[in-house]
Amino acid sequence: MRPTTAWQAMAQRPMSFLTSSWPWRSLAYLGSGVLFGTAAMVIVAAGLVVGVALLVVLIGIAPLVGLVLASTVVAAVERQRLRLVDLDRLPDPHRRPHAPGARAWVATRLKEQVTWRELLFTLLSAAALWWLDLMVLGFCFGLPAAFLGSLDGETWPWAIFSAVVLLASPYTVTSWAGARAAMARTFLAPRDRELGEELREVRASQVRLLDSFDAERVRIERDLHDGAQQRLVSLGMTLGMLRLDTPPDSPQSELLTQAETQLSAAHQELRALIRGLNPPVLADHGLVAAIEDYAARFPIPVTVDLRLPERLPRKVETTMYYLLNEAMTNIARHSGATKAEVRGRYHADLLIFDVMDDGRGGVDPEAGSGVTGLADRVEALDGRMRVSSPVGGPTLLHVEVPCRYA
Template identity: 85%
Template sequence: MRPTTAWQAMAQHPVSFLTSSWPWRSLAYLSGGVVVGAAAVLVFGLGLAAGLALLVVLLGVAPLVGLVLAATVVATVERRRLRLVDLDHLPDPHRAPDAPGLRAWVATRLKEQVTWRELTFTLLSAAALWWLDLLVLGFSFAVPAVLIASVDGETWPWAVFGAIVLLASPYTVTSWAGARAAMARTFLAPRNRELGEELREVRASQSRLLDSFDAERVRIERDLHDGAQQRLVSLGMTLGLLRLETPAGSPQAELLTQAESQLATVHKELRALIRGLNPPVLADHGLVAAIEDYAGRFPIPVTVDLKLPERLPRKLETTMYYLLNEAMTNIAKHSGATTAEVRGRYHSDLLIFDITDDGHGGVDPAAGTGVTGLADRVAALDGRMRVSSPAGGPTLLHVEVPCRFA
């Protein structure tokens, strides 16, 4: 297994570790820590002095607030520096402000717990961590250099000691770099509650997208029905009136026959499109009847075995209809199957659907196929989907979606 931290690299490959980039990355991490820590001491010292001096005239609050917010900058730099010795991504737990502008940004940051953890880390870094970085670097390199440079006939044991310390410096530097990085991650990583809030926002966004798509689908269906379809009907009536004035058997009559035939085909296709956008059978009779109706018009035989206790909530029913519709369409387009089956049950507050076909298989969800869109629909409902599709088939899509009947 490839190591993702300097500590793992040193523990897994203690010999080859010496020729890897990890010791140099650890050295860069500690050297950068000295620079960042010294800068933090300077900025915080000047800011604190200015804030306390101006506090007596009620002007010191702004510098003190600025120091708190400056800690977020130090934390951002530290998260980037951690990539030197820890390849696991450390997300920024700060949330976007509720409104635009500097005032909203400041108010949001001051209310977040992570801001105060970052302030604590910055004060710890300024007060102790950068000194320890400097001490480790000095012990690993400066002390051996002094001992080796001052060698003579009586002090050669110290020179040997200095050489041993220098040879061990990759392990010394990496050990402290790993410990420092673990400490930084403890302060700067998002807490479970913060991650939970972020996940809730993502799920709410997905839900809003589904609602938006549903509303847009209804609008398109209404516009097609009330607009394009009515114009086609009007065009058919115009052609009918024109036929009354056209001599039978004339070239114009033949062209009218062709136009009427094409118009009938377009009208039929438009009705099918409108029925697919918002099928009346779904609104009137529910998911089971709608899937059975769609399966009856499917180009290959489909066995429908859906047993649900009652009508689903409207939003869930509509989403599941289009999910099953899309899954069946993928079977017809890509699988080469001769038969398919849609099976659904409700058990322990879960809707469970299995869509199977006897096609050639080989479906790879990671390859960006139509299965990705299905997975996104399921995820938006807090559900999960698994795919089994060995080469040669059969293919199984297993979908589980939470559902509670009121």
């Protein structure tokens, strides 16, 4: 899977990390952070000094309001800078003014909670973050340069120390860049209540569709079990009674045998369908047992490595079962794989699943393939999904879903 953050790149590809662009991206993020933080400090200091100085004549409120509004510009630039070390774009959480003109724009911004979070981030950036960026860069590069520039016969231990610091600098710089980006995302990412009304309605609609799908699935399973399956059983009994009155060597006996064979096949297919709609093992024993049971009947070998809580919340458990079921079905139908693996972990209120196969690859999520339906299921749970499928394989489906216990 292609890493989307500097931390992921460092954790997933420890050997090839040094030759990737991520250390340079992290260095650019911290270097620009020093310059950007210096500018933010000047803006904050000027706004505070001028605002407090003029407050006594009742016009100092304007510079202070200007400082608050300037923080929105600082936040907008920071959202763009985050793309250096975090490829997931942060949307602009600000609402459009309800009326045209500067006055409506200012009034809208001052009423938004995100504006005040952006102000807090601007103050934090000006007061501390850029200093920390400078300290990390100074420790990684300035300190070794100073020691190496003053070498003599008595300072060789410092030369060794400087070499070690320089060798470790890509990891040091990337570690702090990842931490700084995570902190910035905490301040600048939109909260659910700040999302647009249309987007909230889309999410609510996704949840309603998922709930209605589950309810309809249960209804169909019950109708098949209590209706069609019982009729097939009754038909089998009727054929059995008819055989009692049919001579064994008559043509009718051969026709009865064929009818019973076809009835048995139809009954088995119906039972498999019912089991797929609402597998008893999922209801009785949970997700791990259900996936292991499905993998045992899979047409290609599947390695299942699921280390999850004994039971998950019902909606999450059901949705993830059908997602993994559909992902594995896609492997059997389209990938040409000879083996597959399903791995799952629960860590820090997050469910993480990886579905891998050694097939031909070439899956394009943007081409309207079956992956789109999987992504819709994940989004309905506020999760996210990534697909890595180069031509020739292998294919990796990575899913992350929030899962919190009360």
